[in-house]
Amino acid sequence: MKNQENKNKNSITCENLPSFLSSFVDTFVDFTVTDGLFLPNTLPQNAPETPPPMAAHYPSPDRLIAIGDLHGDLEKSRQAFRLAGLIDGSDRWTGGSTTVVQVGDVLDRGGEEIKILYLLEKLKREAEKNGGKVFTLHGNHEIMNVEFDFRFVTEKGLKEFENWGFWYGAGNKMKSLCVGLDKPRDLFDGMPLFFKGVDAKYWNGIRSRMAALRPSGPIAERFLSKNVTILVVGESVFVHGGLLKEHVEYGLERINEEVRDWINGLSGSRAPWYCKGRDAVVWLRKFSDDYKKCDCSLLEHALATIPGAKRMIMGHTIQDLGINDVCDGRAIRIDVGMSKGCGDGLPEVLEIFGNKELRVLTSNPLYQNKNKDYLDAYRKEGLVFLKPEQGPRQVEVKT
């Protein structure tokens, strides 16, 4: 029965032919801008009318992997996923029912930002099919780009967007030849034609990037609008910068939904207040700076306002020493600066089994024999470092 229904829905008729053309064009553009990735698009008639709610709370899965800032480095991103056995050599999901949380900052500092966005979206779908889940969060660099703050964009990154803009425009042109389709919105509608003080050879790249990432821009809407800003999984609170009591009181779901709506172009050009300034959820460094400076009592206050929350897991500030924890395991900092655009650090990811067991998976050979020293020096409790080759090791920790 169901097969029959699917068959009908997917078979070609005069009525749905234009939407097949649209889907073909999208598939072709995807294929082209990613050097060969297929990311099937939902046919318009199957798309949900209202966006799904942006829940902030999820129960603890059996296994969770947290991944730090990626900053346009596709190869390092792959390495981070491989380190935890989440993908194979062809980038296919092999993580089964694992939940992944990537804490933001996919954009800037590297040249393959779009390709990472596509990869993450592909893995979200594949994980879902296998009982797993991939969450992506907003970092300050996502917010900055939607606001046209391109100060950390690389030349290669601008090129990637320029190339995307060309092919997306070509796709629009193809669609506009089809009578049954609505005329596509002009990608560059409302975008400036020139930029004072900027070398003219970059204008098109900047315009493409603006068009792609502005609120309701195609890349913003398709990828960034699916990010959450704050996520609570079991006892762990994930946020790019850090969370203060006032953010929690404002409402975590509310924050997620407001940011989503802003990215979808429903609330003007400026990001909401809690995304801006040094105390913003994506900017705060009070819990991720030098470990001696972490404001543990402030952290305690914030965590106390979230029932069941035992730790905050953050990116944003590069940890030269690798993933580490402070404040008795209440603050875990996972930005290892892996992108070659900032730090070129060795990938490390955090692994959590249930709520009980936390450990670090590292590709750094240094810690094969030096685990002990490292742990004694920088960890109070909780984190265990593990090289993947050593195989799983069960270590109970206090919770």
Place this chain on the structure above:
Amino acid sequence: MGQVQSEAVDEAQTQSEPQHSSSSPATSMESLLAEAAAYGDDENELTCEKAHVGNSSQRPFLCFLKSTSEEKGSDCVHPFVALQNCIKANPNAFSKDILDEDEDEVKKEEEPPPSPTYKIYPPLWSRGPQSPKSKL
């Protein structure tokens, strides 16, 4: 590549509606696009049968329609690459100017465009002389 284009031209001559190509100088490109878009191009001239006939091996859209792989279209890499090469060889067919020509009339009625209220921070390395011969 030549094969793809010539094939497309044949089809365009019989199927494409002149109203869509009136302002475009890029006839070969237009033809290829017409081939890609043919099935939704003009419902009066086309019949559903047309969607089911023809050799799909070099036609990206047909190949896509027929694709049964889970990632729809992933068995169409060759026709996709052929289409890529064709578009790359005729990039001007997709330049902003041509897109604008089609829309000029509509646009004038919708004036004025919203004044930009945003501030842009370009990358520092992108600073440099503006070309006086810009499109403006």
